[in-house]
Amino acid sequence: MKTFQTLSELAACTGQEVAVSDWITITQQQVNLFAEATGDHQWIHVDPEKARSGPFGGPIAHGFLTLSLLPRFFESSFEITGSRMGVNYGLNKVRFTAPVPVGSRLRARMKLLSAEPMEPAGMQMIWEVTVECEGLAKPVCIAESIVRRYA
Template sequence: MKTFQTLPDLAACVGQEVAVSDWITITQQQVNLFAEATGDHQWIHVDPEKAAAGPFGATIAHGYLTLSLLPRFFESSMEIIESRMGVNYGLNKVRFMAPVVVGSRLRARMKLLSAQPIEAGGLQMAWDVTVEREGAAKPVCVAEALVRRYP
């Protein structure tokens, strides 16, 4: 885990890969709970028997489940000691480039694209986040995430 004392310390890393998250395993239980929360019960996500005969040979995670893990990836990869709060501000673009088969392990690489001062001494950052699946040749998700942090 990367540790920064202040927001300006982090802002000095613009243009660099700042951190790589821990690996997490995607479980069928996570997928089922996400389906319950969103109402998306498509068989490719929640029916292991039917999905075994489908195009991926198993159930796959919802793309938006993968995207919803971004805060977890950030939390497991960096700490800013003199920051009391962070908020998601949005996304500029997102692509789901490959499926996430249940049982896969994922991690994210975070590159800081920009850091702009905002009100209350905060910082708005744009991050290039690349979510990788262990053993896969290409990423499963690439997103430009906007995050605001406050001292």
């Protein structure tokens, strides 16, 4: 895990890949709990037996489950000791470029696209987050995430 002392120190990394997260294993239990929380009970996610005969050969995670892991990816990648809190501000772009089979491992690469100071004592950052699935050549999700951090 990388450590930055200040928001300005992190802002100096604009245009660079800043960090790579830890791996996260996607379980059927996570998928089922996500289905319960969102009401999205499509069989491709929650019925492993039926999903085996589906287009992906087994159950896959919801795209929005993958997207909801962004805060966890950030948290496992770096910390800013001079920042007391951060909030998700939104997304500019999101693409789910490949399915995420249940049982697979994901990690994210974070590239800082921009960092603009905000009053009082904050910074708005735009991140390109590329979520990789172990063993797949192409990413499973690419998102442009807007995060606000406060000192």
